[in-house]
Amino acid sequence: xxxxxxxxxxxxxxxxxxxxxxxxxxxxxxxxxxxxxxxxxxxxxxxxxxxxxxxxxxxxxxxxxxxxxxxxxxxxxxxxxxxxxxxxxxxxxxxxxxxxxxxxxxxxxxxxxxxxxxxxxxxxxxxxxxxxxxxxxxxxxxxxxxxxxxxxxxxxxxxxxxxxxxxxxxxxxxxxxxxxxxxxxxxxxxxxxxxxxxxxxxxxxxxxxxxxxxxxxxxxxxxxxxxxxxxxxxxxxxxxxxxxxxxxxxxxxxxxxxxxxxxxxxxxxxxxxxxxxxxxxxxxxxxxxxxxxxxxxxxxxxxxxxxxxxxxxxxxxxxxxxxxxxxxxxxxxxxxxxxxxxxxxxxxxxxxxxxxxxxxxxxxxxxxxxxxxxxxxxxxxxxxxxxxxxxxxxxxxxxx
Amino acid sequence: xxxxxxxxxxxxxxxxxxxxxxxxxxxxxxxxxxxxxxxxxxxxxxxxxxxxxxxxxxxxxxxxxxxxxxxxxxxxxxxxxxxxxxxxxxxxxxxxxxxxxxxxxxxxxxxxxxxxxxxxxxxxxxxxxxxxxxxxxxxxxxxxxxxxxxxxxxxxxxxxxxxxxxxxxxxxxxxxxxxxxxxxxxxxxxxxxxxxxxxxxxxxxxxxxxxxxxxxxxxxxxxxxxxxxxxxxxxxxxxxxxxxxxxxxxxxxxxxxxxxxxxxxxxxxxxxxxxxxxxxxxxxxxxxx
Numbered sequence: 001x002x003x004x005x006x007x008x009x010x011x012x013x014x015x016x017x018x019x020x021x022x023x024x025x026x027x028x029x030x031x032x033x034x035x036x037x038x039x040x041x042x043x044x045x046x047x048x049x050x051x052x053x054x055x056x057x058x059x060x061x062x063x064x065x066x067x068x069x070x071x072x073x074x075x076x077x078x079x080x081x082x083x084x085x086x087x088x089x090x091x092x093x094x095x096x097x098x099x100x101x102x103x104x105x106x107x108x109x110x111x112x113x114x115x116x117x118x119x120x121x122x123x124x125x126x127x128x129x130x131x132x133x134x135x136x137x138x139x140x141x142x143x144x145x146x147x148x149x150x151x152x153x154x155x156x157x158x159x160x161x162x163x164x165x166x167x168x169x170x171x172x173x174x175x176x177x178x179x180x181x182x183x184x185x186x187x188x189x190x191x192x193x194x195x196x197x198x199x200x201x202x203x204x205x206x207x208x209x210x211x212x213x214x215x216x217x218x219x220x221x222x223x224x225x226x227x228x229x230x231x232x233x234x235x236x237x238x239x240x241x242x243x244x245x246x247x248x249x250x251x252x253x254x255x256x257x258x259x260x261x262x263x264x265x266x267x268x269x270x271x272x273x274x275x276x277x278x279x280x281x282x283x284x285x286x287x288x289x290x291x292x293x294x295x296x297x298x299x300x301x302x303x304x305x306x307x308x309x310x311x312x313x314x315x316x317x318x319x320x321x322x323x324x325x326x327x328x329x330x331x332x333x334x335x336x337x338x339x340x341x342x343x344x345x346x347x348x349x350x351x352x353x354x355x356x357x358x359x360x361x362x363x364x365x366x367x368x369x370x371x372x373x374x375x376x377x378x379x380x381x382x383x384x385x386x387x388x389x390x391x392x393x394x395x396x397x398x399x400x
Numbered sequence: 401x402x403x404x405x406x407x408x409x410x411x412x413x414x415x416x417x418x419x420x421x422x423x424x425x426x427x428x429x430x431x432x433x434x435x436x437x438x439x440x441x442x443x444x445x446x447x448x449x450x451x452x453x454x455x456x457x458x459x460x461x462x463x464x465x466x467x468x469x470x471x472x473x474x475x476x477x478x479x480x481x482x483x484x485x486x487x488x489x490x491x492x493x494x495x496x497x498x499x500x501x502x503x504x505x506x507x508x509x510x511x512x513x514x515x516x517x518x519x520x521x522x523x524x525x526x527x528x529x530x531x532x533x534x535x536x537x538x539x540x541x542x543x544x545x546x547x548x549x550x551x552x553x554x555x556x557x558x559x560x561x562x563x564x565x566x567x568x569x570x571x572x573x574x575x576x577x578x579x580x581x582x583x584x585x586x587x588x589x590x591x592x593x594x595x596x597x598x599x600x601x602x603x604x605x606x607x608x609x610x611x612x613x614x615x616x617x618x619x620x621x622x623x624x625x626x627x628x629x630x631x632x633x634x635x636x637x638x639x640x641x642x643x644x645x646x647x648x649x650x651x652x653x654x655x656x657x658x659x660x661x662x663x664x665x666x667x668x669x670x671x672x673x674x675x676x677x678x679x680x681x682x683x684x685x686x687x688x689x
Contacts, residue, residue: 044510045510045515045613045614046515047510047514047515048514048515048516179659206658207658207659208658209662210618211617211618211621211662212618212662213414213417213605213608213609213615213618213619213622214414214417214608214609216410216413216414217407217410217411217414217649217650217653217654217658217661218653218658220403220406220407220410220654221403221407221653221654221658224402224403224406236516236517237517237609237610237612240517240519240610241609241610248536249533250533265516266516266517267517269519270517270518270519270610
């Protein structure tokens with residue numbers, strides 16, 4: 001009798017949904033394993049970002065020790081590309097063609113991802129949750145297999161534009177930007193966000209090349225334009241120079257600093273904390289040093305996780321929270337993929353994330369994706385520097 | 401007008417930066433007839449040595465002098481160990497060694513000190529001198545030190561027997577050896593002096609642009625351009641070339657637009673070099689065959 005019920009149950013489960021119950025595997029997936037590939041700058045000029053990959057690896061270790069994803073252990077192959085695009089191509093081909101990974105996850109850097117963009121789409125390998133803010137990753141028509149993760153540069157700029165339109169509609173804006181895709185993305189976002197008023201509000205623009213030793217000349221030019229708002233789109237070294245020079249010139253505009261250079265330790269401290277008071281930036285993450293999250297459950301979990309699985313890391317470094325959150329986003333996608341671990345289905349699930357809230361993202365920030373929209377993080381909150389730390393203010397603002 | 405004047409002064413300040421590194425290039429060129437592509441990275445590394453010394457509590461000027469001495473011996477040692485074996489090799493081999501040295505110093509600095517920028521102490525007061533608003537005390541001090549190095553270097557090559565021997569060794573090693581000059585040691589000395597001058601340049605530059613392993617990449621480009629513009633074998637020419645470079649670039653940036661400032665400045669230099677291939681104040685080199 002018992003055996004008969006068992007048989008019936010098996011039969012019933014087949015009848016309910018063959019698609020659901022039948023296990024389907026793409027390359028790199030099996031009953032016991034899911035193979036994931038990544039490239040990271042563990043060496044070279046961008047190696048400070050390498051901790052993102054290490055934090056993700058630590059999170060997968062935690063998932064594995066808790067039984068894995070639907071019983072499958074994650075094998076995470078995170079390779080060093082030294083932030084050099086040719087090396088990225090080499091490593092990604094190795095991951096796809098030799099290791100046969102199911103997907104690529106969290107590959108870091110704009111030039112590096114640009115180098116593999118066409119290749120992974122031609123090979124139809126999911127290229128998920130890239131650690132870069134370029135806007136071009138959200139192009140599902142031409143690159144259906146690629147999906148960024150960070151708040152895009154343009155979305156961030158649109159958030160600043162919304163803020164300015166609301167609080168300072170008569171602002172005279174001066175922009176300093178790096179003369180490349182990154183800088184131009186920010187400028188475009190601001191102009192789009194200001195819309196009609198962009199022409200009248202933006203009074204001066206100056207660019208610089210990465211090879212330039214100093215940007216004093218640009219700051220003098222911007223100050224001379226009579227602007228009362230300064231949009232600072234620069235990488236850390238130049239950001240520190242700009243903050244210091246503006247202060248030394250006695251120029252006191254409303255100073256908006258892009259997220260790229262908002263690190264207190266790496267930018268504001270060298271520039272001078274007293275010279276940085278009043279800076280404004282946007283943030284999507286809870287800052288581990290901000291006392292307001294002291295009793296927050298998500299923060300407590302994060303700190304406990306870091307202590308157990310990544311004790312050598314600097315918990316105040318927000319890059320660790322980024323690695324942790326992107327890994328959570330991937331685990332969510334893989335769980336949602338159920339027993340169908342083909343590349344097609346994983347990509348489909350990544351395109352259908354609904355209202356996902358992650359513990360280290362600011363309250364109110366939700367992740368929503370769709371087949372037409374491959375942007376993952378699209379909201380942030382503004383913060384003002386008080387001489388010691390960034391203080392959040394206002395509401396979470398959407399950048400779409 | 402005020403803004404333009406401001407640009408000129410800012411240009412002089414960055415010109416001082418280019419000039420000080422250009423001097424190191426002239427030094428090594430006059431002493432060895434080579435152009436050392438790793439000069440900037442050597443200066444960067446020296447600056448890190450100074451930074452480490454200051455960080456463990458050594459007073460600024462003591463660290464300054466110690467760094468110059470260490471850099472002198474380190475650069476001389478590099479010549480003895482790395483350059484000596486390729487002394488007679490074709491010029492391309494030597495260039496490869498220089499580029500290798502550049503990459504090694506850059507990576508080792510990144511490995512030891514990380515790529516995060518560090519602020520570097522200035523020995524000069526933080527308030528601008530005489531209450532002016534155009535130039536900071538450090539910029540003025542750095543220019544003064546560059547000019548001091550220039551005069552010292554000029555006198556060294558002109559007046560002292562050692563300077564004469566070094567020039568002779570670079571220009572005609574065989575004859576120099578015949579009159580009793582130890583050519584090998586002259587080359588090492590030349591490297592040592594260039595290393596020391598580079599160290600001074602690095603310590604004057606770092607407070608302005610922040611210290612990081614890639615600090616010199618852009619500056620080297622401008623220093624080269626300045627040195628070639630003024631004449632790579634003439635310290636005066638190289639310094640004036642450096643200042644010209646800084647001012648030209650800023651004024652072009654202010655008048656035409658910041659996107660074109662580097663391009664226009666470099667195009668002007670190419671035009672000058674087409675008309676005067678040895679630079680504005682360089683000496684014509686005539687070889688008898």
